[in-house]
Amino acid sequence: MGEAYEPRSGCPINATIEMFGDRWSLLVLRDIIFGDRRYFRELQAGSEEGIASNILADRLKRLVESGLLTREDTRPGQRARYSLTEPAIQLVPVFAQLGSWGLRHRPTSRALRLRAELLEQGGPALWHEFMDELRREHLGSESPARSPSVRERLNAAYLAATNSS
């Protein structure tokens, strides 16, 4: 994977799977999108699944090469911020469907399930509101911010569940 290589077939589903069809790429993007993690160590330390540092480094590099992330270029030793690109932001509906399927057919923890449930209930309208929010944060687009943000709502539900259980 990585840069622009030739896909095995011209099928859109295959072409997508070839970019994300591994155990980590989508999880890294998930943490950036829903967890608002922008820096290497934030991503590593906050990882639910415990990603190893070299795998995280490799995936970040591939995601940058394939145009899903941009990396603020800094001198070595200084922390660099990663930002989503428009293609990555458009993965929100994919995440919503993956989450919906998972909460119906896989064992999940109550707190983490809530995000997927809210995204499902909110439907495409909520997804697009969230995508606009991500464009503001990551692309610096100039559109009015609503409050509370979608992520704040998702996190509030998560926190409420972890405290009350």
Place this chain on the structure above:
Amino acid sequence: MGEAYEPRSGCPINATIEMFGDRWSLLVLRDIIFGDRRYFRELQAGSEEGIASNILADRLKRLVESGLLTREDTRPGQRARYSLTEPAIQLVPVFAQLGSWGLRHRPTSRALRLRAELLEQGGPALWHEFMDELRREHLGSESPARSPSVRERLNAAYLAATNSS
């Protein structure tokens, strides 16, 4: 992967990725769902991406173990038919979103792109019609069949594109 193992985390997205997060599982399901391939050699010979027989055998076994497919049990030497289960049928919206993303952000061939475009234009209504169709074919549920079927429509568009180009 395979049978019911403990997921790395309780996140629905991760739980889903752990089932399909490889380069072949989803493609096998795609061919069964959209290509109506039900037998081992049909799947191997018709594969756009050229799956090897041992990998196909492994993935079919895992998909059966994890409850996404059922295998008609036959005497050895006789061909066995694979059928989708309800969880697998509910992957249709996931495929639709993966296809939509792929045709916007990845190079795809015109003919194969059409299926994804039709699924996108049809929206959730078409997805559910298609899922009902799959339930009839694979689960033997008793509901009235419409004509032409969704798959017939998808394939007709595909064939029209391959002939005219």
Place this chain on the structure above:
DNA sequence: ACCTGGCGGTGGTAAATTGCAAGCACTATG
């Protein structure tokens, strides 16, 4: 100048996965 802690990684190694080519046991057909 020097230490300290945070920063984004790299290297070594072992395990798992993949892909290719053959072959196998069985059944149905002629």
Place this chain on the structure above:
DNA sequence: CATAGTGCTTGCAATTTACCACCGCCAGGT
């Protein structure tokens, strides 16, 4: 009896993945 077709299985080499420890760089404090 031979042939073709069924769903796989077996070796084996090559690649990929993953875990662990460790590294060099820079900023800030003293």
